[in-house]
Amino acid sequence: MARRPLPRILSNGGAQLARSRELARTAADSATDVLQPLITIARGLRRLASAAGRRWAETPKDRRGALLFLAASVVLVVALAPYGPLLAVIALMAAAAWQGRDRTPPASEGPDVSQAQRLKSLYEALVPYFSVAEDPDPLYTHGGEWEKAFPAYEFDETGRFAHLVIRYPAYFTDGETESRARIEHLLSAKAGRGREYHFAWHEEANHLSLTALSPLPTDIAAQRFVTAPGETVLGFTDPTQVQRTLPLTHGQEERDVPPVVWRTGVRSTEPHLLVLGQPGSGTSTLLRSVALQALLHGDLLIVDGGGTGEYACLTGRDGVLAVECGLTGALTSLEWATHETERRLVAVNQARQEGRPPPEDARRPLWILVDRPSAFAHLAAADGRRDPQSLLQVPLRHGRAANVTVVVADHLDALDLLGDGVRQHTRARVVLGPATADQLATVLGAPAHTTPVDQVPPGRGYARLGAGPVHRIQVPATPDPYDDATSDAHRQAVLDLLPPRTQPADGEQAPPPPGEEPEPPPAEEKPAPAGKETEKEKETVPAGKQKVPAEAAPAPITAQDTSPATVGAETVPAKAVAAESS
Numbered sequence: 099m100a101r102r103p104l105p106r107i108l109s110n111g112g113a114q115l116a117r118s119r120e121l122a123r124t125a126a127d128s129a130t131d132v133l134q135p136l137i138t139i140a141r142g143l144r145r146l147a148s149a150a151g152r153r154w155a156e157t158p159k160d161r162r163g164a165l166l167f168l169a170a171s172v173v174l175v176v177a178l179a180p181y182g183p184l185l186a187v188i189a190l191m192a193a194a195a196w197q198g199r200d201r202t203p204p205a206s207e208g209p210d211v212s213q214a215q216r217l218k219s220l221y222e223a224l225v226p227y228f229s230v231a232e233d234p235d236p237l238y239t240h241g242g243e244w245e246k247a248f249p250a251y252e253f254d255e256t257g258r259f260a261h262l263v264i265r266y267p268a269y270f271t272d273g274e275t276e277s278r279a280r281i282e283h284l285l286s287a288k289a290g291r292g293r294e295y296h297f298a299w300h301e302e303a304n305h306l307s308l309t310a311l312s313p314l315p316t317d318i319a320a321q322r323f324v325t326a327p328g329e330t331v332l333g334f335t336d337p338t339q340v341q342r343t344l345p346l347t348h349g350q351e352e353r354d355v356p357p358v359v360w361r362t363g364v365r366s367t368e369p370h371l372l373v374l375g376q377p378g379s380g381t382s383t384l385l386r387s388v389a390l391q392a393l394l395h396g397d398l399l400i401v402d403g404g405g406t407g408e409y410a411c412l413t414g415r416d417g418v419l420a421v422e423c424g425l426t427g428a429l430t431s432l433e434w435a436t437h438e439t440e441r442r443l444v445a446v447n448q449a450r451q452e453g454r455p456p457p458e459d460a461r462r463p464l465w466i467l468v469d470r471p472s473a474f475a476h477l478a479a480a481d482g483r484r485d486p487q488s489l490l491q492v493p494l495r496h497g498r499a500a501n502v503t504v505v506v507a508d509h510l511d512a513l514d515l516l517g518d519g520v521r522q523h524t525r526a527r528v529v530l531g532p533a534t535a536d537q538l539a540t541v542l543g544a545p546a547h548t549t550p551v552d553q554v555p556p557g558r559g560y561a562r563l564g565a566g567p568v569h570r571i572q573v574p575a576t577p578d579p580y581d582d583a584t585s586d587a588h589r590q591a592v593l594d595l596l597p598p599r600t601q602p603a604d605g606e607q608a609p610p611p612p613g614e615e616p617e618p619p620p621a622e623e624k625p626a627p628a629g630k631e632t633e634k635e636k637e638t639v640p641a642g643k644q645k646v647p648a649e650a651a652p653a654p655i656t657a658q659d660t661s662p663a664t665v666g667a668e669t670v671p672a673k674a675v676a677a678e679s680s
């Protein structure tokens with residue numbers, strides 16, 4: 099049966115409706131213009147009537163008779179006088195028009211005195227930067243006209259700049275980072291410190307836009323973000339550079355916030371992440387946030403050089419292969435990670451050659467989170483042992499194809515202690531806490547277009563994914579739930595996201611820390627004999643490796659032992675390190 103076309107109003111109804119709305123708006127505007135005198139007179143008559151009413155109400159009752167008599171006499175005289183009624187109507191209309199005139203004061207054009215003073219002083223401050231002696235017609239000159247230099251400006255309610263457009267002469271070297279940085283530094287000082295400003299240089303038009311940025315929200319707690327597998331939310335940013343928003347819950351409230359989303363996996367162009375920051379700037383918090391998101395679809399290995407136990411909440415959780423705080427454990431785990439990456443690569447290549455999809459145990463994402471590797475570098479050098487960073491080489495180089503993602507966090511001043519492998523292969527970068535423009539440019543590979551401020555809340559910084567733009571970022575609050583200083587709401591938010599504890603093979607379970615309910619073992623799971631996997635472990639541990647609880651396999655291991663789970667001269671508790679079985 100032939101389909102009948104939709105009525106035109108439905109097929110291109112949007113355009114028609116918009117046109118009709120536009121027509122109606124134009125007609126209304128024209129009618130308002132034509133009827134303006136009538137509207138004014140009507141408004142005036144209403145005002146006169148209400149004034150008369152007020153007068154009548156204010157007149158004492160004993161004098162109302164006299165007033166009425168006076169009014170009646172006037173009406174009579176007017177009625178009897180030649181042209182009296184006509185003149186009276188004209189006088190009434192004139193009075194009404196006068197009373198009905200629009201009395202709203204016209205919006206003041208131009209800045210007030212203090213705003214003009216601010217603009218003038220900023221102009222004067224820019225003169226040395228934007229003028230040369232040879233310029234015959236300088237845009238900037240002492241005592242010159244700021245109006246020509248600042249074509250647009252906006253002030254906030256406190257009288258500080260909210261937005262400013264600055265013209266500059268064509269010979270200004272706006273392509274040079276140092277020249278730009280000098281101007282940005284001056285402007286952020288003159289426009290008021292303590293706020294962040296965004297600078298947009300329009301080189302073609304020779305003008306610069308300065309915009310004061312509102313602070314990023316610091317109260318977003320850890321939560322399940324609406325993302326696809328392979329996507330990790332690093333933090334939240336300004337809506338200017340990110341089109342996407344994520345629905346977030348904040349207490350009872352829901353709001354949409356633009357996120358910085360990092361994509362990992364085989365198609366990622368930035369498969370590994372480097373986080374740097376001043377001490378206390380929130381790098382461990384970001385790693386915890388990444389860990390909680392990673393555990394949704396993958397397995398996790400944590401190596402903590404800080405050794406402050408900030409990842410204790412993850413120990414023994416489903417999907418967490420190990421949380422290592424000591425040098426020996428770090429070496430053991432990272433050596434295993436190297437072998438696991440190689441095993442996955444071989445499996446993936448073999449599957450490709452045979453025309454099969456890669457096996458499941460090579461596809462499940464494996465995350466290696468390394469916090470403060472520089473601390474281990476010192477220890478290893480002192481001990482004459484291998485730097486654990488060198489064991490990251492294979493996961494960093496081949497991790498993308500093997501679905502292995504490496505995240506490294508360290509202090510900003512330890513950048514030189516990071517190995518070439520880490521620096522070359524971590525194309526996703528985050529800098530947290532106070533940092534100079536030079537430090538930002540060095541780590542991110544591009545200058546930030548906002549001014550860094552001295553006082554920043556923890557978790558605030560900049561992120562850049564590959565060659566993309568530099569984003570201002572605020573990491574969601576993901577504190578250590580075992581830290582006493584953590585607020586109850588934030589602690590609970592993190593506890594809610596933690597996966598259940600894995601049942602150890604001998605059926606024992608560590609007592610849950612305060613604030614957490616003990617988790618009953620699943621009904622179908624029975625304690626397995628030592629050395630055997632539980633059903634759950636079979637599900638969560640990729641084939642080819644096996645979880646070895648400390649109690650089940652104390653495993654005294656020496657440096658001569660060459661199995662992947664064994665490195666180092668001293669005894670290594672095997673803990674939950676998964677060992678490659680091949």
Ligand SMILES: Nc1ncnc2c1ncn2[C@@H]1O[C@H](COP(=O)(O)OP(=O)(O)OP(=O)(O)O)[C@@H](O)[C@H]1O
Nearest residue numbers: 376377378379380381382383556557573574575577
């Ligand atoms: N995004 C955030 N929102 C709220 N508070 C945060 C955030 N990030 C960190 N904090 C708080 O700041 C403090 C320091 O955080 P964290 O331990 O993550 O810093 P760090 O950079 O790892 O420090 P260090 O390297 O010295 O261990 C903690 O009290 C933490 O709760």
